[in-house]
Amino acid sequence: MNCPKCSVALVNTYTPKGIVVDYCPTCQGIWFDKGELNYYSKSPAEFAKKLKNGLLSPHNSEKCCPRCNVNMNEGGLIKDELLIDQCPDCEGIWLDARELTQMQLAEIEINSLEPSNFFSRSYTASNAMEELTGNKTTARNPFAAVNNSGRNEKIAMPKLPNLLMYSISTMVILYGMLGVVMILLAELEVMPTDVAVLSTLIAIVVNFLVSPFIMDIFLRWFQSMEWVGPQNLPEPLRNFISDICHKENIPFPRIGIINDGTPNAFTYGHTPSNARVVITRGLMRKLNAEELNAVIGHELGHAVHWDILIMTMASMVPILLYYISKTLMEMKSNSKNEKNPLPLIGLIAYIMYIIAQYAVLFLSRTREYSADRYSAEATGNPNALTRALIKIAYGLASETQSAEETRKNRAGANALSALGIFDASSAKCLVATSAKTTSLTADFDEEISKENIIGAMQWDLWNPWAIYYELHSSHPLPAKRIDALAKTASAMDKTPYITFDKQKPECYWDDFLVDFVIKFLPLAGLLLGGGSSLYFGSIGNPLLLFGLGMLAQTLFSYPKNSFLDHSVASLLKYVKVSDVRPVPAVIKGKIIGKGIPGLIYSEDLVLQDNSGYIFLNYEQPLAIFNFFFGLKNDKYIGTNVTVTGWYRRAPVPYFEIYKMDAFDGTSTCYIYWYKLIFSLSVAAIGFYFVIAGI
Numbered sequence: 001m002n003c004p005k006c007s008v009a010l011v012n013t014y015t016p017k018g019i020v021v022d023y024c025p026t027c028q029g030i031w032f033d034k035g036e037l038n039y040y041s042k043s044p045a046e047f048a049k050k051l052k053n054g055l056l057s058p059h060n061s062e063k064c065c066p067r068c069n070v071n072m073n074e075g076g077l078i079k080d081e082l083l084i085d086q087c088p089d090c091e092g093i094w095l096d097a098r099e100l101t102q103m104q105l106a107e108i109e110i111n112s113l114e115p116s117n118f119f120s121r122s123y124t125a126s127n128a129m130e131e132l133t134g135n136k137t138t139a140r141n142p143f144a145a146v147n148n149s150g151r152n153e154k155i156a157m158p159k160l161p162n163l164l165m166y167s168i169s170t171m172v173i174l175y176g177m178l179g180v181v182m183i184l185l186a187e188l189e190v191m192p193t194d195v196a197v198l199s200t201l202i203a204i205v206v207n208f209l210v211s212p213f214i215m216d217i218f219l220r221w222f223q224s225m226e227w228v229g230p231q232n233l234p235e236p237l238r239n240f241i242s243d244i245c246h247k248e249n250i251p252f253p254r255i256g257i258i259n260d261g262t263p264n265a266f267t268y269g270h271t272p273s274n275a276r277v278v279i280t281r282g283l284m285r286k287l288n289a290e291e292l293n294a295v296i297g298h299e300l301g302h303a304v305h306w307d308i309l310i311m312t313m314a315s316m317v318p319i320l321l322y323y324i325s326k327t328l329m330e331m332k333s334n335s336k337n338e339k340n341p342l343p344l345i346g347l348i349a350y351i352m353y354i355i356a357q358y359a360v361l362f363l364s365r366t367r368e369y370s371a372d373r374y375s376a377e378a379t380g381n382p383n384a385l386t387r388a389l390i391k392i393a394y395g396l397a398s399e400t401q402s403a404e405e406t407r408k409n410r411a412g413a414n415a416l417s418a419l420g421i422f423d424a425s426s427a428k429c430l431v432a433t434s435a436k437t438t439s440l441t442a443d444f445d446e447e448i449s450k451e452n453i454i455g456a457m458q459w460d461l462w463n464p465w466a467i468y469y470e471l472h473s474s475h476p477l478p479a480k481r482i483d484a485l486a487k488t489a490s491a492m493d494k495t496p497y498i499t500f501d502k503q504k505p506e507c508y509w510d511d512f513l514v515d516f517v518i519k520f521l522p523l524a525g526l527l528l529g530g531g532s533s534l535y536f537g538s539i540g541n542p543l544l545l546f547g548l549g550m551l552a553q554t555l556f557s558y559p560k561n562s563f564l565d566h567s568v569a570s571l572l573k574y575v576k577v578s579d580v581r582p583v584p585a586v587i588k589g590k591i592i593g594k595g596i597p598g599l600i601y602s603e604d605l606v607l608q609d610n611s612g613y614i615f616l617n618y619e620q621p622l623a624i625f626n627f628f629f630g631l632k633n634d635k636y637i638g639t640n641v642t643v644t645g646w647y648r649r650a651p652v653p654y655f656e657i658y659k660m661d662a663f664d665g666t667s668t669c670y671i672y673w674y675k676l677i678f679s680l681s682v683a684a685i686g687f688y689f690v691i692a693g694i
Contacts, residue, residue, distance in 0.1 A: 004063035035570030170359050177355065207316055229255075259280075264282070265296070297376075300374070305370055311360075314359075317356045365475060382492065382497075457482070458573070460479030464512035526542050563658075578650065588642045618630075646658065
C-alpha cells in the first residue's frame with residue numbers, strides 16, 4: 001500500500017504493544033484499519049461512540065484509501081478542529097503525526113481528565129510517534145533481517161534436530177513402554193511371554209506390509225484416484241522428480257492424482273524404493289510450477305528420510321496400547337478369591353498410550369521441519385514452499401471433519417496423517433489470517449495479505465496457548481514453519497517471503513495462567529467438592545462448587561460490555577485472546593459461504609470484509625436448533641450482515657455469534673444465557689443440599 005499523502009510505499013512496523021501498523025517513513029503518517037485505533041485509544045469505548053456517529057462536516061478528500069484505492073472523506077474526528085481522512089468503504093483511517101497527537105489530546109478533553117493523568121511530559125507530534133512506535137524516528141521493523149538494500153544479511157543455516165537420534169530415542173521409549181505392558185501380561189500369565197512378543201511383532205509387520213495396499217484400494221475405490229506415468233505429469237514437475245531420484249538413487253515414485261479441487265498432497269508406502277506420492281487436481285491448478293515442485297519436494301523429503309517406515313512403526317505403538325488397555329479394563333479375573341490386577345494394568349497401558357501419542361506427535365513435528373528443509377534445498381527457493389503452504393490452506397480449510405471427530409479418531413491415527421503437507425486445523429488458521437480480497441477464486445498471489453499474516457501469526461509465536469495446541473498436532477504451527485523457512489531463505493541469501501519479529505513486547509504467561517485456571521475451574525470445583533463430600537457426606541458440595549466455577553467461567557468468557565467496532569484484520573492482531581478470553585466486538589461484512597462448504601446443515605458461516613475473512617460460530621443450547629438454522633442459512637450467503645459477539649482463538653481464529661443483524665431481522669444465540677442459568681441452577685441445588693444436609 002502507498003501513503004495517501006506522499007505516495008511512497010508504506011512499511012509494516014511493530015509497535016511496543018506488538019501490533020503491526022502501516023507506517024510512512026517519509027511523513028510519519030500511519031494507516032489504521034477499522035478497529036485498530038482501539039489498541040491505542042486511552043478510552044476505547046468512549047472513543048468508539050464518537051467514531052460511530054461519523055465524521056463531523058464530512059467532505060470529499062483528495063487522498064485515496066491505500067487499501068481500497070477510492071477517494072476518502074475528510075471530516076472532524078471528536079471535534080471539528082481535528083480533521084482526519086476516512087475511507088467510506090473499509091472505514092480505515094489515515095492519521096499523520098500531528099493528527100495523532102490531536103486525537104489523543106482530544107480524548108483527554110472529552111473525558112474531562114488532566115493530561116498529567118496520561119502523560120508526564122509535554123506532548124508533541126514526535127512524542128506521539130515515539131509512544132506509538134517505540135522510537136523517536138523509526139519503529140521496530142518486522143523485516144529486521146533485511147538491510148536497506150533489500151538484501152538479506154548473510155547468516156548461517158539454522159540447525160535442525162538430528163533425525164536419526166530423535167528417531168532412535170523415540171522408538172526406544174515407545175517400544176520400551178509396549179514391552180513393559182507385555183512383560184506384565186506375561187508375568188501374570190495372561191499370555192505366554194513368547195506369545196506376547198510374537199503377537200506384537202506380527203501386528204507391526206502385518207500393518208507395515210498390508211497398509212499401503214489397503215490405502216491403494218481405498219484411494220482408487222472411494223476417492224477416484226488414478227495412477228499416472230511420468231509422461232502424464234507437467235514437464236517441469238517430471239524433470240524435478242527425475243533429478244531428485246537420480247541424486248538420491250531411488251526409483252521414480254508412483255504418482256497418484258485425485259480428481260478433487262481441494263489442494264492437498266501426501267505420501268505413503270514401505271520404503272523410498274516404493275513410495276507413493278498422491279496429489280490432487282486442485283493442487284496442480286492452484287500452484288505454479290515452482291510451488292508445485294516445492295510441495296512434491298516436501299513429500300519426497302519424507303520418502304528420502306524413511307519417514308514412511310519410521311512413522312508407521314511409531315504410530316503402531318499407541319494403537320496397540322490403546323486396544324490392550326481397553327481389553328484389560330473389561331477383563332475379569334479367573335479367581336473369585338484374588339483381586340483382579342488386569343484393570344490396573346489396563347490403566348497403566350492407557351497412561352502409556354497417552355504418553356506414546358505425544359511422543360509420536362513430537363516425532364512427526366520434527367520430521368516436518370526436515371521435510372520442509374529438504375524441499376527448500378532441493379528447489380533452491382524456500383519462499384516457494386511458503387507461498388504453497390498459504391495457498392493450500394485455502395483448500396484444506398474446507399475439511400469437513402470437526403475437532404470433536406478428530407479427537408474421537410485419534411486412537412486410530414496412523415502414519416498417513418503425519419505425512420500430509422498440512423494440518424487441516426492449522427490450515428483454517430492460516431487461511432483466516434491471509435485472506436485479502438473478496439474473490440476466493442482469483443490469483444492467490446493477489447489475495448495474500450502479508451500484513452495480516454505477520455500480525456495474526458504473532459499469536460502462534462507469543463501466546464502460551466499456542467504451545468498447548470501444538471502439543472496436540474502432528475504438524476508445527478504455521479508461523480513456526482514459515483519462520484523456519486524464512487531463516488533458511490536468509491541463509492541461502494534470499495529475501496524471506498515473510499519474516500516475524502520474535503521480540504515479545506510483554507510477557508503473556510500471567511494471562512495464560514488466569515485463562516488456564518478459568519478453563520478448568522468447573523472441573524476443579526467438581527473434584528474438590530467430590531473430595532470434601534467424602535468427609536462431610538453431602539452431595540451438595542460438588543454441585544455447589546461446580547456451579548460456582550461454571551458461573552465464574554461464564555462471566556469471564558462472555559463479557560457483555562464494550563462491543564466495539566472492529567475489522568477482521570484488527571481482531572486477528574490480538575495476542576491476548578484464547579477460547580476463554582475473548583475480544584467482544586462488532587464486525588460488518590458479507591457472508592461468503594458456510595463454515596463447512598457443501599454441508600447443507602452446517603450452521604456456521606464465513607464472513608468477509610475488506611481486510612480478511614473469519615469463521616462465524618453459531619451455537620444454541622440445543623443442537624437441534626443449530627441443525628434447523630443450518631438448513632435455512634443459505635439465504636444469508638452473498639448478503640451483508642452486522643455481527644455482535646466474541647472473537648476467540650483455539651488455535652483457529654473464530655467469531656462466536658451473539659447477535660447477527662441481516663436483511664430479515666436479528667438472529668440471537670442464547671448459549672450465554674443458557675450457561676448463566678444452568679450454572680446458577682446447579683449452584684442453587686447444591687446450596688440447598690448442603691443446607692438440608694443431604
